[in-house]
Amino acid sequence: xxxxxxxxxxxxxxxxxxxxxxxGQGKKVLVLEASDGLGGVWYHNQYPGARCDVESYDYxxxxxxxxxxxxxxxxxxxxxxxxxxxxxHVADRFDLRKDILLNARMTEARYDEQAARWMITxxxxxxxxxxxFVMCVGQLSTTKAPDYPGQSxxxxxxxxxxxxxxxxxxxxxxxxxxxxxxGSSGMQMTPVIARLAAHLTVFQxxxxxSVPASxxxxxxxxxxxxxxxxxxxxxxxxxxxxxxxxAVNRQSALEVSPEEREKVYEAAWHRLGxxxxxxxxDILLNAxxxxxxxxxIRRKIASVIxxxxxxxxxxxxxxxxxxxxxxxxxxxxQAFNRxxxxxxxxxxxxxxxxxxEGIRTTAKHHAFDIVIFATGFDAFTGSLFKPxxxxxGGISLREKWADGPVTQLGVSVSDFPNMLIVVGPGSPSxxxxxxxxxxxxxxxxxxxxxKMDEQGVVEFEAEPEAERAWVAHVNERARQTLYLxxxxxxxxxxxxxxxxVFMPYTGGVRGYxxxxxxxxxxxxxxxxxxxxxAARAAQSEAPQAA
Ligand code: NA7
Numbered sequence: 001x002x003x004x005x006x007x008x009x010x011x012x013x014x015x016x017x018x019x020x021x022x023x024g025q026g027k028k029v030l031v032l033e034a035s036d037g038l039g040g041v042w043y044h045n046q047y048p049g050a051r052c053d054v055e056s057y058d059y060x061x062x063x064x065x066x067x068x069x070x071x072x073x074x075x076x077x078x079x080x081x082x083x084x085x086x087x088x089h090v091a092d093r094f095d096l097r098k099d100i101l102l103n104a105r106m107t108e109a110r111y112d113e114q115a116a117r118w119m120i121t122x123x124x125x126x127x128x129x130x131x132x133f134v135m136c137v138g139q140l141s142t143t144k145a146p147d148y149p150g151q152s153x154x155x156x157x158x159x160x161x162x163x164x165x166x167x168x169x170x171x172x173x174x175x176x177x178x179x180x181x182x183g184s185s186g187m188q189m190t191p192v193i194a195r196l197a198a199h200l201t202v203f204q205x206x207x208x209x210s211v212p213a214s215x216x217x218x219x220x221x222x223x224x225x226x227x228x229x230x231x232x233x234x235x236x237x238x239x240x241x242x243x244x245x246x247a248v249n250r251q252s253a254l255e256v257s258p259e260e261r262e263k264v265y266e267a268a269w270h271r272l273g274x275x276x277x278x279x280x281x282d283i284l285l286n287a288x289x290x291x292x293x294x295x296x297i298r299r300k301i302a303s304v305i306x307x308x309x310x311x312x313x314x315x316x317x318x319x320x321x322x323x324x325x326x327x328x329x330x331x332x333x334q335a336f337n338r339x340x341x342x343x344x345x346x347x348x349x350x351x352x353x354x355x356x357e358g359i360r361t362t363a364k365h366h367a368f369d370i371v372i373f374a375t376g377f378d379a380f381t382g383s384l385f386k387p388x389x390x391x392x393g394g395i396s397l398r399e400k401w402a403d404g405p406v407t408q409l410g411v412s413v414s415d416f417p418n419m420l421i422v423v424g425p426g427s428p429s430x431x432x433x434x435x436x437x438x439x440x441x442x443x444x445x446x447x448x449x450x451k452m453d454e455q456g457v458v459e460f461e462a463e464p465e466a467e468r469a470w471v472a473h474v475n476e477r478a479r480q481t482l483y484l485x486x487x488x489x490x491x492x493x494x495x496x497x498x499x500x501v502f503m504p505y506t507g508g509v510r511g512y513x514x515x516x517x518x519x520x521x522x523x524x525x526x527x528x529x530x531x532x533x534a535a536r537a538a539q540s541e542a543p544q545a546a
Contacts, residue, residue: 012040113535142382241508243436404501408462466526
């Protein structure tokens with residue numbers, strides 16, 4: 001069995017950063033990646049139109065000023081292929097590949113209490129032992145798809161947006177295509193596939209809010225400007241609520257005149273993309289303020305849809321803007337003005353079954369050659385529950401979190417010493433520019449490990465009391481927002497039977513950073529730091545047998 005200092009699971013943005021940082025601290029690190037390439041979600045989500053909805057310059061590593069200066073983003077919002085090129089460039093630039101094992105799916109991680117080490121097993125039986133176990137598996141990587149009656153009888157092709165075939169180009173030419181799901185994936189691929197396919201039917205359950213990406217090529221002048229002031233841009237992101245590179249308007253949407261609000265929303269509509277939700281500080285805090293934004297967006301969406309009956313169906317109603325993840329689109333609603341694009345409203349006429357030729361709803365039968373599930377993920381916990389993660393006393397993470405995730409500061413779990421979960425539940429994760437959150441948490445872990453080394457500590461473990469306090473704080477912050485007013489993957493509603501618990505931290509990147517820093521400044525308060533493993537300490541304190 002090979003012994004390393006740290007095992008990192010997943011070779012996406014988080015895994016590569018963990019490898020680079022811990023290796024830089026002199027640790028022997030090994031990354032296990034289940035698939036045959038680097039990039040995590042950006043490797044798997046290769047559907048047409050896949051693109052980041054955080055600006056490229058912000059959705060990139062900040063740890064290397066040289067890397068920042070060398071890399072040239074071509075578009076304001078990078079496409080999936082460009083992001084994948086960036087990730088591979090980083091892997092080469094920092095010589096990361098030599099410590100990454102591809103095609104190595106971790107199936108079990110078991111904590112050895114005597115040794116204070118994790119025993120890691122891969123699907124093919126290989127094993128490693130590591131002091132630190134770092135889960136970098138992403139929050140949206142375990143896919144979910146419906147199971148309609150007759151699904152397996154369908155003679156055409158079925159593809160999930162997040163398991164997109166990588167070694168072939170799907171030919172849409174002349175094909176009748178279905179997209180089921182209108183989250184970011186469905187909305188991004190719709191206009192692209194509409195241009196390629198003979199006919200496209202979009203199956204919509206919940207109409208989603210969306211703001212235009214206003215994507216554009218990055219000019220040389222813009223690139224020079226950003227690079228000349230990159231540090232300031234990073235500072236703004238680190239000190240912002242969401243980790244995006246611009247400031248929130250501190251005003252309330254309700255304290256300004258309707259005319260002024262209209263001007264602010266109009267400017268945000270053409271520039272901010274996802275940041276539209278920050279046009280006023282109370283859009284996600286106050287229903288009345290939210291409604292001013294929602295109404296503006298509804299008007300904008302309606303204005304680009306030609307057919308009145310479609311306007312009625314596509315315009316989002318029934319939930320607050322951004323209380324579930326809105327999309328940032330490039331011509332989604334306009335695609336429905338094409339003659340070859342049809343909307344199937346499955347709230348009104350649900351899917352009854354798949355047939356060998358297509359899909360039957362209560363309204364009619366649709367014939368298809370290709371059906372695409374853009375139906376999303378078992379978010380946050382899906383990928384943490386796939387392998388058996390077994391902590392102190394034989395308790396599994398699945399058992400520990402049976403009623404929902406419990407963490408200290410969104411990074412660590414009692415009974416699972418020396419394990420760190422990057423951008424998991426209880427941290428800003430999906431409510432932030434995830435790159436900012438990734439780097440923040442990994443730097444925090446690296447500092448903790450440095451301190452442990454200096455003090456001869458071999459085991460860190462979250463204290464249950466601190467966990468309870470953190471979970472209470474996460475819930476309290478969520479209650480101050482509008483997030484709890486609707487079903488979403490933020491609160492476990494996306495999977496039947498999942499505990500209905502709000503998972504991300506709504507206190508913002510800056511607020512979260514303060515908690516992490518305070519914890520470190522107070523000697524890692526809320527954590528037990530032990531010089532001998534707890535199991536051994538307990539043993540040596542136990543009365544000796546005669
Ligand atoms: P999302 O955002 O979870 O969207 C999934 C979509 O699929 C959404 O419209 C769902 O409708 C729909 N859905 C899910 N299950 C079904 C079933 N059974 N039948 C019909 N429709 C269904 O996933 P995405 O991949 O689009 O985006 C993921 C993230 O990537 C996104 O949040 C950004 O962070 C980037 P619902 O709304 O539940 O009614």
